[in-house]
Amino acid sequence: MDTAATGAAASALPRSAYIVNPAYDWLLFLLPPVAALGLGFVITGTWFSDAGFELAGYDFSPSGLLIGVFIHAHLVAVFFRSHGNPAIFRSFPRRFVLVPLLLYLAMLSSNWALICVSVLATFWDVYHSALQTFGFARIYDNKWGNDPAAGRQLDYWLNLLLYAGPILAGVTMIDHFEDFAEFEEVGATFFTRIPAYMEGHQQYYAWAVIALGCAFLLYYLHAQWRLSRQGYRVSPLKVYLLASTGAVSILTWGFNTWGEAFFIMNFFHALQYFGIVWAREQGNLVRLFRVGSLPNGKYLALALFLGATFGYGLWAELSDTSITALWALTLTVSIMHFWYDSFIWSVRKQQV
Structure with a gap:
C-alpha cells in the first residue's frame, strides 16, 4: 500500500473516527x-518457512513455531479481559470459574467430550475470526455517527461470507474438515466419513458459495445505497477494513496464496486481538501487575502482559498433546477464548 496515500487518508479523517488514534489503528487494526x-x-x-528443526520432540519450521506460539498467546490473552477486569469478572463469576472447570473435567472423563470439543474449536475459530472483523467494522460505523443498528445484520452476514465462504469454496476446505477424522478414536465412523464427503463434493459447494456470494454482494451494495438515502454515512475505514480483509481471505483461504494460508490469516487476527486488548485493558493491566507507581509502569505492564501470554503460547505449542490433561487444558483455553470474547465485546460496547 502507498504509505503517502495512507497518511493522506488518515489525516483527512477526524481523530474520533478511529478506535484509538490514526497511527494505532492503522498499525494494529487496519493494515x-x-x-x-x-x-x-x-x-x-x-529458510524461515521451510527449514526444519526439532524442539521438545516436535518438528517445526521457524514460521510454524512462531505462528503456533502467537495463536496460543492470543487465545490466553482473553483471560486478562475476563478475569483481569474486575467489573467484567463480577458480572459473570460462574461463567469465569465454573464453566471452564466443568468443561475441563468433562474432557478428562470422556474421550467423546474431548474429540467433540477439539472439532468444535476448529469451526468456532472460523466463526470467531469473522466476528472479530465484524466487531471492528461496527465500531468504525458507530464512530462515523451512524445508528448502531443500521446495517448491522448486513455486516454480520458479509463478514461470514468473506471469511467462511473462501474456506468452503477453496483449497483449504479439507484442512478444516479433516479434524472429523479424530472421531475414529471413539469409533464414530459416521463422522470420519465427512472429510471424504466434503472433498468429493467440494466443486458443488464452491459454485454454491460463488453464486450466493455474488448475489449477496449485489444486495449488500443496494442496501447500502438505500441506507445512504436515509442519512447513513459510509465509514471509509469500515469499507477499507472489509475490502482488504475480504480480499486477503479469498487469496489465502480460497487459493492458499504462496502456501501460507494459516500463517497469514492467524497472524493478522492475533495481532489485531492484542491491539484491542491493550487498547481497552491497559489500565486494568497496570493495576493487575501493580506497576502504576513505577516509572514507565504502563510499558512494564505491557512487557509483563506479553511475557505471560507468549510464555503460555510457547508452553502450549510444545506441550505433549498425547497427554489428555494437557490437551484438554489447551482446548479449554481455546473454547473459553471464543466464548468469553463474544460477550465481552457486547459488555464493553458502551466503552468503544
Whole structure:
C-alpha cells in the first residue's frame, strides 16, 4: 500500500473516527491483513518457512513455531479481559470459574467430550475470526455517527461470507474438515466419513458459495445505497477494513496464496486481538501487575502482559498433546477464548 496515500487518508479523517488514534489503528487494526499477506509472500520458499528443526520432540519450521506460539498467546490473552477486569469478572463469576472447570473435567472423563470439543474449536475459530472483523467494522460505523443498528445484520452476514465462504469454496476446505477424522478414536465412523464427503463434493459447494456470494454482494451494495438515502454515512475505514480483509481471505483461504494460508490469516487476527486488548485493558493491566507507581509502569505492564501470554503460547505449542490433561487444558483455553470474547465485546460496547 502507498504509505503517502495512507497518511493522506488518515489525516483527512477526524481523530474520533478511529478506535484509538490514526497511527494505532492503522498499525494494529487496519493494515495487518494486507501486511500479513505481504509477510506470507516474503517468507515463502525461505529458510524461515521451510527449514526444519526439532524442539521438545516436535518438528517445526521457524514460521510454524512462531505462528503456533502467537495463536496460543492470543487465545490466553482473553483471560486478562475476563478475569483481569474486575467489573467484567463480577458480572459473570460462574461463567469465569465454573464453566471452564466443568468443561475441563468433562474432557478428562470422556474421550467423546474431548474429540467433540477439539472439532468444535476448529469451526468456532472460523466463526470467531469473522466476528472479530465484524466487531471492528461496527465500531468504525458507530464512530462515523451512524445508528448502531443500521446495517448491522448486513455486516454480520458479509463478514461470514468473506471469511467462511473462501474456506468452503477453496483449497483449504479439507484442512478444516479433516479434524472429523479424530472421531475414529471413539469409533464414530459416521463422522470420519465427512472429510471424504466434503472433498468429493467440494466443486458443488464452491459454485454454491460463488453464486450466493455474488448475489449477496449485489444486495449488500443496494442496501447500502438505500441506507445512504436515509442519512447513513459510509465509514471509509469500515469499507477499507472489509475490502482488504475480504480480499486477503479469498487469496489465502480460497487459493492458499504462496502456501501460507494459516500463517497469514492467524497472524493478522492475533495481532489485531492484542491491539484491542491493550487498547481497552491497559489500565486494568497496570493495576493487575501493580506497576502504576513505577516509572514507565504502563510499558512494564505491557512487557509483563506479553511475557505471560507468549510464555503460555510457547508452553502450549510444545506441550505433549498425547497427554489428555494437557490437551484438554489447551482446548479449554481455546473454547473459553471464543466464548468469553463474544460477550465481552457486547459488555464493553458502551466503552468503544
